[in-house]
Structures are given as structure tokens and as C-alpha cells.
Amino acid sequence: MPSYTAPIQDMQFILHDVLEASHQETPGYADLDADFTAAIFEEAGKIASGVLAPLNLVGDTEGCTLENGVVRTPTGFKEAFEQVKEGGWTAVDLPEEYGGQNMPYVMYTAVGEISSAANMSFTMYQGLTHGAASAILAHGTQAQKDTYLPKMTSCEWTGTMNLTEPHCGTDLGLMRTKAEPQVDGSYALTGQKIFISSGEHDMAENIIHLVLAKIPGGPEGIKGVSLFIVPKFHVNADGTLGGRNGVSCGAIEHKMGIHGNSTCVMNYDGAKGYLLGDMHKGMRAMFTMMNEARIGVGMQGLAQAEAAYQNAVIYAKDRLQGRAVTGAENADGPADPLIVHPDIRRSLMDQKSFIEGGRAFLLWGSHLIDRSMRSDDAAAEGLISLMTPVIKGFLTDEGYDMTVLAQQVYGGHGYIEEWGMSQYTRDARIAMIYEGANGVQALDLVGRKLAQDSGKHVMAFFDMVKTFCKENADTPGMEPFTEPLKKASKDLQAAGMFFMQNGMKNPNAALAGSYDFMHLFGHVCLGLMWARMAKAALAKLDEGTGDRAFYETKLATGRYYMARRLPATALRLARIETGAETVMSLEASQF
The missing domain is CATH 1.10.540.10 (Acyl-CoA dehydrogenase/oxidase, N-terminal domain)
Known part of the structure; x- marks a missing residue:
């Protein structure tokens, strides 16, 4: 296990x-x-x-x-x-x-x-x-907060988010779930939602569903969507639980992974709900949850990569296979451990350098959320808004790839369920899909976030990278970090310039390159994180305090990322600059 x-x-x-x-x-x-x-x-x-x-x-x-x-x-x-x-x-x-x-x-x-x-x-x-x-x-209103938050904070009551319907996922303007106003100020919700994580289970005495629905007579499309609090059990005025609401689980989805979580089809049959936030402004309220969830999903991709990597390292050190090409390193045994082989080292270094860089990126992003929420820092709010699709999309794509690499270290045993490695790969796969599939994250990044507030947030990021490289260019030991970072940042800026020059006259030219841009951006972010970690590690070595081996390992891992992983920005830029011609060249009938 x-x-x-x-x-x-x-x-x-x-x-x-x-x-x-x-x-x-x-x-x-x-x-x-x-x-x-x-x-x-x-x-x-x-x-x-x-x-x-x-x-x-x-x-x-x-x-x-x-x-x-x-x-x-x-x-x-x-x-x-x-x-x-x-x-x-x-x-x-x-x-x-x-x-x-x-x-x-x-x-x-x-x-x-x-x-x-x-x-x-x-x-x-x-x-x-x-x-x-x-x-x-x-x-929520103060009454809603007082009613639900104490129990939800303790998880005596759990919560969900209900967006997707059988006929609409990303395009929520197509939803059919309706909310009929009632004389007591509540609403009666009728419709069906699918893919609802934790939608029904036996671990809490109540489940508080947040449900998107349309109030009849409202605007068409996404502008007519409102958000409602729909408890599984009615909550009495004194906080005790009443009878069952008109919401039920119709089925459990049969999934590739995350089997331990109940992903449900939820049926609403005149269920009593309460408006959360303003009428017809449901997406504004839901995005509070979705943006937090997207950071959390990026974390999930990273977490699965970490767990898989830890076990791959153990296996690589224990499993005896072949001899090192430079001579036996386990002379008393029948073979050397897998970890002596360069290709296994490459795989493990890919994993290690991504995980440690990704963790720094994730915690830096969380720090930006703290600055924006606790200090009302507008610059931090703009920067994390820009970074959210990168954190979600890049960390989950790469996190999944790293679980595959970890599984590969096991060879045939990685494909056998009893060894447990396939679970990391199967569980990680959903993170690329839910809370906005990664292709949608890329479209959001290029189509909305780059131009947000006249592009000042992406310009602030470029300036951040430029300033760091300039201030640390002459610091001993930093050249292997600052020089690759400068080059990668120039690739990112060139990609952004390509979109500016071509996007207006040919939007497909920008959108065809959006996925590559998200990955290009992600690599630059991890490059910046590795440069910052290198600076910190060098400073600790100069102080002569702490775990010297840890800091030396950190620097060696960072140099690997800068030399072997960060050059991927050049490939991504080359793809972006081909535009949309080859992407859109076939008619639908030709596929």
C-alpha cells in the first residue's frame, strides 16, 4: 500500500x-x-x-x-x-x-x-x-450567515455547489432549473443537476446545497441566473432541523477516479430555496466559490503529484534492476537499484522540480489572496485574478503528467491496481476537467484576464520578473536562474504581443494559442518561484545556519528546472506564432 x-x-x-x-x-x-x-x-x-x-x-x-x-x-x-x-x-x-x-x-x-x-x-x-x-x-444576509455558517464551519453540516446540468456544463446560460417565487419570500426549485461532488452522504446531519437556477421572467442566458441556498433538511427558526426538503440523489456517477467521493445526480422537485445575493446575479456569487475552488483544484493536482512521487522514489531506491552503466553500485547484490539509471533520474527530477516549484507558486498565490482579502490590496487582487487560471490549468495538467511519470517508474507494477499507483493517476485526471476544464481556463486567461484593467496586471507581472532578474543578476550563484528566467519571460512577452497584433483581426489566432500560452505562463511562474527559492537557499548557506544538505539539494533541483524544463517556453511560443491557420484548416466533415 x-x-x-x-x-x-x-x-x-x-x-x-x-x-x-x-x-x-x-x-x-x-x-x-x-x-x-x-x-x-x-x-x-x-x-x-x-x-x-x-x-x-x-x-x-x-x-x-x-x-x-x-x-x-x-x-x-x-x-x-x-x-x-x-x-x-x-x-x-x-x-x-x-x-x-x-x-x-x-x-x-x-x-x-x-x-x-x-x-x-x-x-x-x-x-x-x-x-x-x-x-x-x-x-449572504446576516440571518443566513448566523443560520448556516456555525454548522458548516464545524462540518456538522456540509455544503455543495450545483451548476452543471445534463445539457449544459460550461455554457450555464442554457440551464433549465427554475426557481418559482413563493409568498413567504422563498423559492421553489425544480430541475436536475449532475456531477455534484459530495451531493449526498452519511457523514453530516444536513447538506447545504448552493444551486444555480433561473427565476421566470428574468433576462435570457447567463444574465438571468440566480443562486439559492437549498438545505437537504429544512432549518427551523431555532436552528433545529425540520422535515426533508424536496431534493434527492437520483444516482451516483460511475467515475474513473475519486471513487471515495459521492458524485451525484441531484433532483430538485419543488425544493424550498433562499436567494443568496442579488437576483439575477448568481454567477457573481457563485464565482466566490468557483475561484476558491479553482485554486483548490490546482492544489489537488500538485498534491497527487507529491504523493505519487514519494512512492516512486521509495520504489526506485528499493527495486533492483540492471547495472549502472558506469559500473556496479550495489556490488554485493544481484543488480543495482533503479535510481542509478539516468532515465529514472530524469523522471524523478521532472517530478521533484515541478512539485517544489508548483508548491511555491501555489502558496505565493494563496498569499496574494490573503493580501487582497485581509489588506484590501487591489494590486494583489488583480494579480491573483490573472494567476487563477494558470494555477488551476497548469498545475493540474502538469500534476497529472507527473503521476504518470511516477507510475512509469514502477514499470508493469504501476499498471497493477494492488500497487496503488494508478489511483493517483485516475484521481488526478478529474482535476483537469472540473471547476472549468483546462481549455476553458486557457480561454479565460487569454480572452479576459490578459486585457483586464487595460492589461496592467500582466504588465505588473512582467515588471516583477524584470526587477527580480536585474536586482539579482550579479549575486553569486544566481546566474543559472536569472538568465533562463529572463529568456523565458521574453518568450511570454512575445506571445502576448502576438495576441495583441493578431487577436482583434483574427480572434482564432489568439484562441488557437491559448492553451500553449497558459503553459508558457505556468513555466515562467515556476521559473520565478525557483529563482526566488534559489536566492533564499543561497542566503541560508551564506548564513551557515539550518540544514545545509536541504539548501544544496534545493539549488540542484532548481538548476535542473531552469535547464531542462523552463526551455519549454520556446516551444510554446513557436506553436503560438503559427496562428490559427493549421488549427482551423479542416472542415467539420473532414474530421
Whole structure:
């Protein structure tokens, strides 16, 4: 059975040596000293490795079952959920007034990576609840907050988001679910939603569904969509639970992965719902949840890569196969371990360099969210808006690829279910699809985010990279980082210029290159993160304090990324600059 150990030292390095969290002016960061965060991560790591990871295979093999309208979760999930709730892990960053711990979002993200790497399906139950609670917190009335948030913060009640319908996914303007106004101010919702993660289960006494629907007589398309709170059980005025609402699970989806999470078809038959936010402004309210979810999904891609990599390293060190071409390294044994072979090293270095760079990118993005939310920092808000599709799209695409590489290290055993590696690949695959498929993320990045606020956010990013390279160009040891980063940034700028010059007269020219642009952008972001980590590692080596081997390993891993992975920006640019002609050359009938 695969194992998992929380990467605490790396998280500590990013938080304290790279982001210098406790020295930031962002409210709440002064409390994030190294001892405090280490204690949080150590406890999260204990429950992840001791409780959640052993249930990962259980969830995959047993899955969820639907019995008389009730979904039964896999063996051990319910007991584990009680432990997670008792430890306060469901509300790391939610407000204290509703029972949360009010830590910065960056801590929620780091803890989320630990639990998702140990058991992605399980962690989704609390993750969806967190997103629904965030939407109510941002857009609900005071009465709605008082009614739902205390129970959702503790996960006594869990939450969902209901968007997709059988005939519409990305194009939500086509939805048919309707909400009829009632005399008491509520609405009666009728329709069907599909792909609803955690839609029905046996681990909470109530489930609070956030449902998109159209109020009759409203504007056509997406402008006529509103968001509603629809509880599984009615909530009485005193907070106790009443009778069953008109919402039920019609089926459980049969999926490629995340078997331990109940992905449901939800039927609404005159279910009583309550408007959340403004009428016909449902997408504005839902995007609070969706944007948070997209950061969380990027984290899932990274987490699965981390878990798969850890096990691939163990296998590569233990499995004896062949001899090193430079001479036997295990002379007393019948063969050398896999890890002596250059191609295995290449695979593991691809994984390691992505994971550590991606983790820095993810935590930096979470820090931007803290700055925008806690300090009302408009620049940070604009930057994380730009980065959100990159975090979601790039980290999940690359994260999936890394699980495949980890599986490949096992050879034939990687294809056998008993070894557990295929689960990481199957679970990671959904992250590229839900919360906006990655092709949509790329379109959002190129079609909306680049031009947002007259392009000032992407220009600010370019300036950030340029300034860093200039300030550190003469620092000993930094040239292997600053020079490749400058080159990659120029590729990114050239791609952006191509879109500016060609996008207006031929929109397909820009959109045909959008996916490559998202990956180009992602590589530059990881290049910047590696350059920042290199600077921090060099400074620690100069101080002569800390774990010298860790910092030297960090620098060697970073140099690998800059030399072997970052040059992918040139390929992406070359593809972008071919425009749309070859992409759009065939008629539909020719496919």
C-alpha cells in the first residue's frame, strides 16, 4: 500500500525563507512564526499519514453506494471525518465568530495539500463545504450567515455547489432549473443537476446545497441566473432541523477516479430555496466559490503529484534492476537499484522540480489572496485574478503528467491496481476537467484576464520578473536562474504581443494559442518561484545556519528546472506564432 509523509520542511522553507510570512504586513501573518506553523503542519501530517492515507485505497476499492436515497461512504470515512472535525481542520481560515480559527488562507492551502495528498476523495467533503461557506460569508444576509455558517464551519453540516446540468456544463446560460417565487419570500426549485461532488452522504446531519437556477421572467442566458441556498433538511427558526426538503440523489456517477467521493445526480422537485445575493446575479456569487475552488483544484493536482512521487522514489531506491552503466553500485547484490539509471533520474527530477516549484507558486498565490482579502490590496487582487487560471490549468495538467511519470517508474507494477499507483493517476485526471476544464481556463486567461484593467496586471507581472532578474543578476550563484528566467519571460512577452497584433483581426489566432500560452505562463511562474527559492537557499548557506544538505539539494533541483524544463517556453511560443491557420484548416466533415 502506498504511503504518504507531509513535506513539512519544504512548506516551512517556502513560508519563512521565501515568502518571509511572519514579516509581512498582511493582517494575521505576524502570528505565523516558524514554531507555530511547524506545529500545525506536524499535526496535519499525523492525521494525514495515520488516518487519511490508509483510507485512500479503501475509498478507491469500495467507493460509495446509494441505498434508499442515502449514500453510504466507504468503510472508515465517517469515523475519520469525526476526527477531522474534532481537530478543527475543517475551518482553519474561517472567521472565529462562526467557530473557525481565522488563520490566513495560505495556511488553509498548505494544510489542504497535506490532506488531499493523503486522500483526495475524503478531503473533498470538507473542501466543498469550505467553498459554500465562503460564498455565504461573502454574499449572504446576516440571518443566513448566523443560520448556516456555525454548522458548516464545524462540518456538522456540509455544503455543495450545483451548476452543471445534463445539457449544459460550461455554457450555464442554457440551464433549465427554475426557481418559482413563493409568498413567504422563498423559492421553489425544480430541475436536475449532475456531477455534484459530495451531493449526498452519511457523514453530516444536513447538506447545504448552493444551486444555480433561473427565476421566470428574468433576462435570457447567463444574465438571468440566480443562486439559492437549498438545505437537504429544512432549518427551523431555532436552528433545529425540520422535515426533508424536496431534493434527492437520483444516482451516483460511475467515475474513473475519486471513487471515495459521492458524485451525484441531484433532483430538485419543488425544493424550498433562499436567494443568496442579488437576483439575477448568481454567477457573481457563485464565482466566490468557483475561484476558491479553482485554486483548490490546482492544489489537488500538485498534491497527487507529491504523493505519487514519494512512492516512486521509495520504489526506485528499493527495486533492483540492471547495472549502472558506469559500473556496479550495489556490488554485493544481484543488480543495482533503479535510481542509478539516468532515465529514472530524469523522471524523478521532472517530478521533484515541478512539485517544489508548483508548491511555491501555489502558496505565493494563496498569499496574494490573503493580501487582497485581509489588506484590501487591489494590486494583489488583480494579480491573483490573472494567476487563477494558470494555477488551476497548469498545475493540474502538469500534476497529472507527473503521476504518470511516477507510475512509469514502477514499470508493469504501476499498471497493477494492488500497487496503488494508478489511483493517483485516475484521481488526478478529474482535476483537469472540473471547476472549468483546462481549455476553458486557457480561454479565460487569454480572452479576459490578459486585457483586464487595460492589461496592467500582466504588465505588473512582467515588471516583477524584470526587477527580480536585474536586482539579482550579479549575486553569486544566481546566474543559472536569472538568465533562463529572463529568456523565458521574453518568450511570454512575445506571445502576448502576438495576441495583441493578431487577436482583434483574427480572434482564432489568439484562441488557437491559448492553451500553449497558459503553459508558457505556468513555466515562467515556476521559473520565478525557483529563482526566488534559489536566492533564499543561497542566503541560508551564506548564513551557515539550518540544514545545509536541504539548501544544496534545493539549488540542484532548481538548476535542473531552469535547464531542462523552463526551455519549454520556446516551444510554446513557436506553436503560438503559427496562428490559427493549421488549427482551423479542416472542415467539420473532414474530421
